[in-house]
Amino acid sequence: MKTIHEPARNVPVYAQPDVLVVGAGAAGMMAACAAARAGADTLLIDAYGTCGGTLTLATLGGFCGTHAIIDDERLGRTVGGLYLDLEGRLIRREGLLEPRRHGKIIGVPYDATALRGVADEMLRAHGVKVLLHTSAVDVQVEDGRVRAVLIENKGGRSAIVPRVVVDCSGDGDVAARAGAGFALGDEGETQYGSAMFRLTNVDQERAGTLTRPMIRELLERAVADGYTLPRTAIGFHINPVPGLVHLNVTKLGLPDGAPFNLADPEQLSAAEVEGRRQVGLYEEVFRKYVPGFERARVVDMGVKVGVRETRMIEGDAVLTEDDVRGCRKPEDRIACTGWPLEIHGRGQATHWEFLPDGEYYGVPWGSLVVKGFDNLLVAGRNLSATHEAQSSARAGGLCFAMGEAAGLGAALSLGHGDRVRGVPVERLQDELQRQGALITPDLA
Incomplete structure (x- = not known):
């Protein structure tokens, strides 16, 4: 039918x-x-x-x-x-x-x-x-x-x-x-979407001393060590709530490297799943490589993927x-x-x-x-x-x-x-x- x-x-x-x-x-x-x-x-x-x-x-x-x-x-x-x-x-x-x-x-x-x-x-x-x-x-x-x-x-x-x-x-x-x-x-090729998330248990004082280029260098070190990070250029914000930091770092693409078409319902659904996978990956990397994030844990993520x-x-x-x-x-x-x-x-x-x-x-x-x-x-x-x-x-x-x-x-x-x-x-x-x-x- x-x-x-x-x-x-x-x-x-x-x-x-x-x-x-x-x-x-x-x-x-x-x-x-x-x-x-x-x-x-x-x-x-x-x-x-x-x-x-x-x-x-x-x-x-x-x-x-x-x-x-x-x-x-x-x-x-x-x-x-x-x-x-x-x-x-x-x-x-x-x-x-x-x-x-x-x-x-x-x-x-x-x-x-x-x-x-x-x-x-x-x-x-x-x-x-x-x-x-x-x-x-x-x-x-x-x-x-x-x-x-x-x-x-x-x-x-x-x-x-x-x-x-x-x-x-x-x-x-x-x-x-x-x-x-x-x-x-x-x-037909749009900008990549991202799954946004917040980490708790962050030492905001130490994290606040890090520049974006400094964090990028640390993430590139993780890539060199074998972590398959799709993005190393990041956005992060110290949150008004003590201990919280917001991260904009994931990059949602298809297996061939192209961005998801987030106006397509099937691709949007797949992007949501991929985003959650990447959030877990970046949590692990930040805990291991970035000062101030040693005890960090994901406290929440966006209820929908961030569409650019x-x-x-x-x-x-x-x-x-x-x-x-x-x-x-x-x-x-x-x-x-x-x-x-x-x-x-x-x-x-x-x-x-x-x-x-x-x-x-x-x-x-x-x-x-x-x-x-x-x-x-x-x-x-x-x-x-x-x-x-x-x-x-x-x-x-x-x-x-x-x-x-x-x-x-x-x-x-x-x-x-x-x-x-x-x-x-x-x-x-x-x-x-x-x-x-x-x-x-x-x-x-």
Whole structure:
């Protein structure tokens, strides 16, 4: 049997919000808060039981792309607005540390468990309606408009009939099911995913003295001793909780060395299993080779694999690697970052291409506006970008900023016939800046 017949049926309408946000990660949380803050009746749905997306489910250990280097001594913020609200709430829960610099890489360490509670608190404070354990499974489109998003959860199948949709699903699920064009990596080859994990019983004082190059040298020694480590260039963050360290070190590939296609359900499943195998391997190596980790044990891992790249939805504009390298600041920019190109390709290393000190680039509004649709936006790692540009734009800091812009833009479009292209970009920019978002950060 190749197919079966599924009988037609009437599906109940669950809700008819002004703005539907799909995916509650960095971009989705901010999109929902921004839309609700602007007065839109806003519904946020997510397939998991907690908000935060990659930040709480895969866990990243540190927010990246929120700051840029000014010079050898100073850092400057590139993301403000709602992100500062999030930071403040985490600080009050003792779930955030000061920005830490690793050469030209800057991370803001956070505790993923604290972030789960902060996400709930922040969404509630802004009046967002949240529906968890709910997947968007189909889309109805009419005359270039998303008319309904079909959802499934413990209550069965139902429909949401929104005026505007913001797809923050990471994989661009809504836009793809609606028929939007998209690219998948570089001619089908995406960046490698990683299984993230945290170690407990770590001597944080000793671990904190280690640089990333120092740890890489130790891991390469383990490789020379016969350990088959797929990656020796690592990311690690000292956690706000004493004794905890977050590691971003695994690299998930097929037996032939190619990356898993994490938009394919079978390959995604295999990647999850491979990730857990690698976590055990790296636990052993860190205990044996890295000072401060002698008694370390894995205390938890992400409940889902960390995905860097799947679908990039075609928008009215495309962010390119030349835009990033050239630090371009388009007139219609709605977010910015100084995060470098960060390509997790083949081999044990990570390719970094840093922007000049004191520089940043901007993301155009058109990279969030889905081509061919009147009431559909994207935000987050599924923005309209090239493979190389996305390697920078997917960082959490910029996802926060894009989400806030998309949510506010969706709310403003309600006064323009629910047409996202009807939003005056100058008004969107002015309102973003009035709310504290950074479009022209001070990096002098």
